[in-house]
Amino acid sequence: MSCCGSGAELAMLAAPDPREVLLVSRTIAGGLRQTDLSVPDVHCGACIRTVEKALDALDGVTWARVNLSTKRVTIKWRADASPPPFIETLRNVGYEAHLFEVDGDARDTTLSELIRALAVSGFAASNIMLLSVSVWSGAEPATRDLFHGISALIALPTLIYSGRVFFRSAWQALRHGRTNMDVPISLGVLLAFGMSLYETAIHGPHAYFDAAVTLLFFLLIGRTLDHMMRERARVAVKGLARLAARGALVLQSDGAQTYLPVSEITPDMTIMLAAGERVPVDSQVTKGLSELDVSLVTGESVPQPALPGSVLRAGTLNLTGPLIITATASANESFLAEMLRMMEAAEQGRSVYRRIADRAAGLYAPVVHLTAAITLVSWLIVSGDVHRAITIAVAVLIITCPCALGLAVPMVQVVAARRLFESGIMIKDGGALERLAEIDTVVFDKTGTLTLGNARVVNSDNVDPATLALAGAIAAHSRHPYSRALAAAVPRLQAPIVLDDVSEHPGCGMEARLGGSVLRLGRPEWALTDTSRMDLDGSSVVLSRDGQCVADFRFEDRLRAGAVETVGDLKRDGLAVEVVSGDREMPVRTLASGMGVPYFAGVLPGGKAAHVAELASAGKKVLMVGDGLNDTPALMAAHASMAPASAADVGRNAADLVFLREDLSAVSQAIAVSREAGHLVRQNLALAVGYNLIAVPIAIMGHVTPLVAAIAMSGSSIVVVANALRLRGRGKSDKSQGAGASTPRMSVRLEPAE
């Protein structure tokens, strides 16, 4: 294969049950079903071909098409057969794929409405502008009136079609007794059109049709870009692998096995949980031995043993052995649902944030409207000419119509979001960018956020390479995080070791035969005949030959790349940094004291949200960075929030920003970009106000003609957009420096504090 899809490290995840594939597919016409897969690794034409060819060759598949922009594959297959093995097939050709919820026919209707409105207003603006230019160049009165008439004919449908985006939102705001940016926009556009229509009817010289339509066109550009930015982030986050169970294999009382969606599982149902699956609902183990990865749920980094009687929380990952479990709660009473309720409570507790543009509009609209009213009254008194007074008052409204103001904020945010997107940081909306710029405290979760949530061998240098290779060869047969760490610790280019009878003993370790001796890799209590001389620790594994200790391995959670530098950078920027974790005291203390930050260990999920709320009530603006299910209420309670791509589904959806790369420097980078953007937004607002300070007196004096209005409006919009684009230029120069600095992968060794 060419550049893509090495397929080397893929085999670890369990393929989804075909019944799960069936569950998320949907029926389409012609006896077919449609399945959408997210394939994050496709990135070139060769990838498209490989993926489509592999899928087309499957029995039952009638149509497969890759969308390279969204990195998704849509597959149509015959509904009468069982689902073909899509994911396994793609894995064999080297692409990791995961099921993607097909959300009905919900294509992005808002975006296509905006683009259509933009196209119509663009057409109208260019044509009316052409007609207007000839009027401004001094057309004869008869020609002028004809051109005004044609302009009116083009402008009316455009206003109805393209303008409703603004009218609707302005009406919504007014009905609830608020104002937003759309109120002065709508008022300006409608008054300009109304007055021009009157002017046309009385064969007057000044019509502002071009101003009304150009305004709509410019503002729709800002609005469309803003929507595209949010949509792109949303789609990217949605395309990440789902980490919660969709369904489970339920053992019926008559012995039959059925795959039920999580929502249909009720207490006392017996569920068969294979290794590599996530626990669907809160339950209790009835049979089997295994180990569980609870890092995403509680933040504990050490795998927990599961034996009959153990209580399991929904969302934990079963690692080593199959389990038979009994549900103790339904999905909406499970741990996840509890977290969702806490998130709602946290959201209600958080003060409502008003965006800069809306705050500006709140000040701007009354001032502008008052100015126009005063102009009207003054001219009535001074000249006594009603028509003239109204014309000038409307001209004031048109010239102050916040074209530049409407573009000032979204343009900067679109450019900033694009810069973040290029660094793998998805931002959900512009408001988040404004909030992020204000934060003064950063609260980190430990497991999965500061660390990667997977273990690393810390003492491999002290172990003889041949022994390490042997341990690695045994470990390669298991999915347990420690085994994977061991297998990864073995240097490459080792001669393969042939083992006989490798078996996994869930909860204990791995056993293998080599020559005449029995090798065991696992818990010291199990692998060794005599453990009295060992000092045992939760995170140690031994390799034994016939009960005698050969080597002993220690594990530590691996730090995320750039974690130490990021925390250092944040502290240098004057931000308060804290670690709040659900993990045990020891590992949290080791990590936090290594970084020199205060910590809170063993915090319950509710405690995290309460801690963030406490900080908020003390006047702090908190950025919460977390990945676990237990972090989600705190993400919601915080002023701004960030989650890594590996976070729990709920957390990813709740967070304002999601970063896709491993490097934690995304946090400091996002804060830096948001601050720069905040700076440019304020500059742009100042420019827009400055423009009004010059233009308004001219308008009040009655010197504004449609030509002056067109030049002033376009000019100020261009200045504001050009200023916003400076952020992009700055991004380029940063990136060329940043790329060199961040390439060497960080690996910081955590030494225990004492």
Added chain:
Amino acid sequence: MTDYFYLIPIAIGLGLCGLAAFLWSLQSGQYDDLQGAAERILHQDDVPLSH
């Protein structure tokens, strides 16, 4: 001057054609995967002309 007024409806009509063409292309999903379309053209299989 007035002799050339017939050009105005032609100009606007052409503009409308362009607008309609754009809306149609949007509707028929031609902007759904711009990156993919750019790559596909390089990897299209040759199909012999049928006579």
